[in-house]
Each structure stands twice: as structure tokens, then as C-alpha cells.
Amino acid sequence: MITLEKRPEPSRVWSWATPPLAVLLTMIAGGVMFAVLGKDPVEAIRTIFWDPILGEFAFYYRGQLLVKAGPLILIAIGLSMGFRANIWNIGAEGQYIIGAICGAAVGLAFYPFDSFIVFPLMVLAGALGGFLWAMIPGILRVKFNTNEILVSLLLVYVAEFILASMALGALKNPDGAGFPGSRNFRSYPSGHNAELMAGTGIHWGVVAALIAVIFAYVLFARHQMGYQIKLAGQAPRAARFGGVNPSRLILFCLGMSGALAGLAGLFEVSGPAGQVSIDFNVGYGFTAIIVAFLGRLHPVGILLAGLLLALTYIGGEAAQSSLGLPAAAIQAFQGMLLFFLLAVDVLTNFRFRFGKREVA
Amino acid sequence: MSAVLELAGLTKAYPGVVANDDVSLTIQPGEVHALLGENGAGKSTLVKMIYGLVKPDAGQMRFLGQPFAPAEPRAARAAGVAMVFQHFSLFEALDVAENIALGMEDPPKMRDLAARITEVSNAYGLPLDPSRLVGDLSAGERQRVEIIRCLLQNPKLLIMDEPTSVLTPQEVSILFQTLEKLRSEGTSILYISHKLEEIRTLCDAATILRLGKNVGTCDPRVETARAMAEMMVGSALHVPERKPHETTQVALELRGLSMAAPSAFGTSLKDISLSVHRGEILGIGGVAGNGQDELTGALSGEMPAAVGQLWFEGQDIGALGPNERRALGVLAAPEERLGHAAAPDMSLTENAVLTATTRKSLARRGFVNWRAAEGYTKEVIAQFDVRTPGPQTAARALSGGNLQKYVIGREIMQEPEVLVVNQPTWGVDAAAAAAIRQAILDLAAGGAAIIVISQDLDELMEISDRFAALNEGRLTPPVPAAGLSVEQIGLMMGGAHDLETAHG
DSSP, rough: EEEEEESOOOHHHHHHHHHHHHHHHHHHHHHHHHTTTTTTTHHHHHHHHHHHHTTTTTTHHHHHHHHHHOOOOOOOHHHHHHHHHOOOOOOOOHHHHHHHHHHHHHHHHTTOOOOTTHHHHHHHHHHHHHHHHHHHHHHHHHHHHHHHHHHHHHHHHHHHHHHHHHTTTTTTTTTTOOOOOOOOGGOOOOGOOOEEESOOOOOOOHHHHHHHHHHHHHHHHBBBHHHHHHHHHHHHHHHHHOOOOOOHHHHHHHHHHHHHHHHHHHHHHTTTSSSSOTTOOOOOHHHHHHHHHHHOHHHHHHHHHHHHHHHHHHHHHHHHHHHHOOHHHHHHHHHHHHHHHHTTTHHHHHEEEEEEOOOO | OOOSSSEEEEEEEEEEEEEEEEEEEEEEEOOEEEEETTSSSSSSHHHHHTSSSSSEEEEEEETTEEOOOOOOHHHHHHHHHHEEEESSOOOOTTTHHHHHHHTTTSOOOOOHHHHHHHHHHHTTOOOOOTSSSSGGOOOOHHHHHHHEEEHHHHSSSEEEEGGGGGGOOHHHHHHHHHHHHHHHHOOOOEEEESSSHHHHHOOOOOEEOOOOOOOEEEEETTTOHHHHHHHHHSSOOOOOOOOOOOOOEEEEEEEEEEEOSSSSSSOOOEEEEEEEEOOEEEEEOTTTTHHHHHHHHHTTTOOOOOOSSSETTTOOOOOOOOOHHHOOOOOOEOOTTBBBTTTTTTTTHHHHHHHHHHHTTTTEEEEOHHHHHHHHHHHHHHHOOOOOOOTSGGGGGGGGGHHHHHHHHHHTTTTTTTEESSSTTOOOHHHHHHHOOOOOHHHHHHOOEEEEEEHHHHHHHHHOSOOOEEETTEOOOOOOTTTTHHHHHHHHHHTTTTOSSSSS
16 A cells, blocks of 8 residues: 655655656656657657757757746746745736836837937836736735736736737837837847847846846845745745735735746847737746746746756747647647646655555 | 453554554443543554554454454444544534534434434533534534534444543533533543543543553542653653742733734634733633634734734834834744744744844844854754754654744743743643743743733643633733632633533
């Protein structure tokens, strides 16, 4: 008989070992899925995980890796603060879109004014936009005790409609011959989030993601706010006893994750995407949830998880084009990652016991 | 006539600890058998094996002469074993009959069940209205629900785990009359407690467990309480001593404190007035659920008080949060150790930061000084003899007594001006309880004003200068504790607490 037994203390070994184990299990289950779809599983896994870094065309993919990982990490760092405190911002995608719109709008308002000040103003506006969008679920939760999961999630759809309206209306390129979408920031250097080193994919968003990782690390390891976040998540009554103000904490966590998501949106729209278009957002805000958990809500873990997820994105695209795998299979593959992580997470707090002596 | 229950050589080991080691005991028909022992002595494990919740590693059980190895509680109940747990498993939003029906294999129609409940409850002197919501019942009445749920099964053996910890003295005597009646009908009772005087009045035999072993069986009507206590602890008992001290000026004052209940089944505080002097210990008794948690929360700062109702040395502190009150020296230790006084998954060092940051300067400009926090934790561990591998151990890995010593020590070593403690020795073994009481007495002798909220009347009588009781959110005027009789205390606690008895 196998029984699950609660550990007296969470296992440190397993809290580090579960993510790699989840990746391994995902490869196995994903391989089975690919085989069922009639593809060579080894080939598929290699295309996803190996080729983008060390394959023949890796020079092309490597730059893409940081372009994709940057926003994922930036958003996931913000989400991890709330998730640690049991504050569930599921609507980072919406904050990402609104941040992008606000930042881009500021940039476009200055067009064609040429100054170094334009881009920093866009960055501020992007962060502010995401922050304010996240304040909606935040204030509703604090004032009326609404569920922030639902409110933030539903606001994603509102944000998508605002995005469509902007791309087709207020922010549409006046010189665009009627095509939807704003002016392209590539043709406006003062507002362009350009690649900082050619071929690396590093742009200001990647730099911001690294700064966020360090900032979050210090916050969690040393600062009282990080301590309060952890405390509120683990033991809400103890947090209240310890003097934590729950409303302030909710607003801080939602505001922070909103601002970082907004930043990610701005860096994306002014850089890799280039313009506000109906569908410039590609679901980073949702994928970042997986990144946050895969990284165990730990800043360094999120950094690694962001790179891994970016890899599956790029590898997945490669697999779609070279092997003809359906896009849904790649999404299912990414979903498995989170599924297996949550499943093997049990081992951190529990252990298996095999066999049991019966009553004599 | 053969024995109702015979246990022979029962052994149960958990990783790192042998909870029961070769325990044997025999219960005769119509016998009230006490199971005595400190916390962690293995009482719970033993009864869980009898009730089918835990499987023994070795040993045999015989019930009414038949081999007995219940795989689950249902099997144990079918055989005729019933159990009243210390913590009730009742749904507050359902009524009495619905709650009882939920625990039955094959519940009869609601109307028939209600009639049965009324019949059984009157027969055993525990009147209970089947249509009342459990959320509206007092702790004593909730216990009646559990007892009647058991009696409806006509058990041969009734197991009761610390049944009197939630009762007033008057309620205890009603319960004892019920148990006497059951005994006279031939039902055997296994009675778990560490209250020795109770056991001496009620029980026919006692088995004493220490560190999982049966260290002796005795006749509690003959043995002295002290002798049994020493068998339980395994050494001579240290009785807390109080140094003479004088009470001087008022430190904390409540002027008509009123507060709405924080939740649907919480208790609202109604017009509570009291003052505590420096050097004084005010004991507050009362049955659980009469506002103890709410009063602690109001004093700790978790729930703000209205203007003018809460004063510390002439300053209105009602609007201040927990940390602002800590800065002034008003500290508290809530009842629930895991999840309220301490975060279960955090280390002891992290838990020091929970309350000691302000007074022990464990943070500078918002940054936590973890080295200082660990240093303070080590001091608490050393001073209060907390048995733990080290300050990095998670709070939930400590035993109840050790964690309580840590929690109390963490507050006391901050040198409070006012300390409010709720249930300082609940679920703590005798030696640790004595150490905690001594620390509280020493703190008062040093000039702090202390409020001890407890359901353990013996404890309150031992350490309090004045005594008051909480009853449905109201506080009786405090009176000097010396010379109070059990009857007077019971009346202060609300008498039988609205319960009528049918014993006549």
C-alpha cells in the first residue's frame, strides 16, 4: 500500500528538484502525444528543446529567445508578488495591453518630435497604464470584497476591445492608407525600443526584466514588504496579528504586477511588435502565470522558467513549420508543464510511504 | 462477564517517535476508565486505534471477547464503539437534527429523528432542541449534540476526549450525572483527561501513559492527585511560586469597550470595562466562544476600538494597529499558536520578525536584519528552554508545548508594559505549563500589567490577583481571586449558561 504522509517541514531538496522533474515528465507525456499525432517524438522534442539553442539555425533563434523571455519574466516577477500573498492577478494580459496602449499613445503624441526624453516618458506611461488597469480589481476587492480573479480576468477582454478600437481609431496611422494599426516605431527613433546589441535580442525590456529579478530578489530576501507578502500568503491571521494591513498589501501586489505587465507591454509594442495593432499581444500575460509557478514564485526560478518557456515557444514554432505539428499541440505541451509541476509539487510537502504492516 | 475491551501490547510507531509502545489495558462493563497522560504521551494515538482511525503496528484488541481490528471508524461504530472528540465536527449553518443525520449510516426520516433526539436527550438529562441552528449553540450545547449523536447508536463503549475543557463547573456536573446514568446502564466509558480532580470524582480505574508507555494502572478514588500527576510527569512537580509584589498605578483601561462580531458566528463584545494595574495579573475565565478571541483581538490591535474605549497610561490607543501598540509596550499572544501567533511554515527566526521587529529593532529602513532576528530567536530558545534543532526549524515542526513556550517567550522577552495572553497553557504538558506560568508571574513581579484569558480555572486561580468572567461578550466586574469558591466562579461564568437540566 502506498500512502502520502505530510512532512514535518517542507523539503528543500524537492522544492528545487520538482521543476526539472516536471520538465522531464512533460517531455515524456508530450512525446507520447506527438507520437499519437503521428510524429517522431524524439525528433519533435529535439526540435523544441535542442535546435533553437544548438541546432543549425540557432543563430536566428538565439536572439528570439531573449525577445520572448524578457516580457515573460517581467510579467511573471510582478505576478509572483501577488501569488505569494494569495492575491490572484489573472489579468496581466489586460494590464499588458493597456500599458502598451498608454505608452504608445504618449510616444505617438510626440511624433515627430525628436528628443531623448520621449522614450522614458513612454516607459512611465506604460507602467502607469498597467498600474491603473490593475487598480480596478484592486480597489473593487478592497472596497467591495469582489473576487480579483474574476475581475482581472474579465478586464482582459475589455482591454482587448479597447486595443481593437485604438488600432482602428484613435491611434491609427494617419499616413497608413487606411490600414489598421498605428505608426511603426521603427520609423520613429526617439520612441523606438531598439535592439541594444545586434543579434542578441537584448532590448530595454530585457534589461528591465533583469532589474526586476534583482529587485524582487532583494524585496523577498531582505525587505519587510517581501516578508509581509509571504506571511499574508501563508498565514493571513498571523499577518494581521503581525500588523500587516491587508488592503495595502492587495493594492501593492496588484499595482506592482500591473505596472510590470504594463512595462512589458510598452517594451513589446515599441520594439519587437513595432506598432499598436489589433493582435500585437500574443498571450504573454497568460503564459507568465505558468512561468511564475514553474519558477516556484522565486525570482531566480522565474528567470530560468522564463527562458525555458521562451524556448518552447520558439521551438514550438520551429516544430510547427518543420514537422507540421498543430499549434494546439504546442499549447497543450506548454500546459502540461504547469500541470506536471503542480502535480509533483506534492512531494515538497508530502512523502510517499510504501508498504504497511497490518495488525498482527 | 467478560471485559468490554482488552488491549494487549498495542504498538504504533511514527517516523522518529514511538507513539504507543506495548500498551495493554482492560475495560470492564459499566466501568469509567480514565486515560491519563501529558500531551504527547500517546493518548490520542491509542484511542484512534480503538476507533479505527489508525492501524496498530503490533498488538491485539478484543472487543466483547471477539478479536477486534476496525479498518475504519464505521467498522468501530458498527461494533459498538462511539467517540466524542475534543474538537467538534459540526456544521454551524445546519440545525441539530441535520448535523446528527449527517453522521449516521442510515438516517431515519427527519421527523422521526427529531423525536428520537428529544427522547434520548431527555432520558439522559441533556435537553436539546433538534431544530436549533448549531451556530447559535454554546460550546456546552454543541458537546451535547456530539454526545447524543453517539448515544443514538447505543454504544457499548463511549470514548470521551477531554470533554470538560469547554464546560463551566455547573455544566461539568450535569455531564457527570449523564455519565453516571450511562455507567449504571452498563455502558463503559473511556475518559481522557489530564484534570486529576475530575478523574478522582468520576472514574473507577485509571491507566497512565508516559512517552507512549503504560506506566501504571491505579484506582483514582484511592490515589492522591499529586501522586497521579507525578506518575504522569515522571518526576516531582514544580509548583509556580509567586514573589510578593505590589500593584500600583493603572496601565491599561477599558471604558465600555463594545465591538460588533467579526463573523456571523463570532461574539460581539458588549460594554466591557476593566483596568489592570502594573504588577497585577487579571484572570479572565469563561467558556470558550464567549468573546475570548474577540477580546484578545481588540487588545492586540487586530480589531480597532472606538474612540475613548481603550486607554494605555492616559493615551487613547483604540485606533492604533498592532505594531503601534507594540511600540508603546502593549503586547499580546493569541490562543491559536499555528496560524495566528505563529506562521506554521515559517522558521522560528522568521516568526520572531512577526512580532518583535518594533521593540527589538529587527529592521532598519524597511530592511530586515536577519542576523539580529536569529540572535533574538536564539535568546528566546535558550531562556525559555524551547526544544528545537535550531532557529531555522519551521514552527509547525515543534510540539505544542515547545511552540507555546517560544510564543510566550518571544513576547515576554520584549519586556512588555502590558501583556495579554489567551490560553497560555492550552494543550501544553504539565512541566511546560508550570514554566510558562512562572514566567508570567515573574513578568508581573517586574511591574508589567497582565491579562490572562483562560478556560483552565485552576490555572487562573493559581496566578491571578483578580478574576473576571466573560459571558456572551460581557465581562463581570473583576473581583479579588483569593478565596473565590467554585460555585461563585460558576455563577460569574453564567451559571449553567442557559442550560436547563432534567436531572431534577
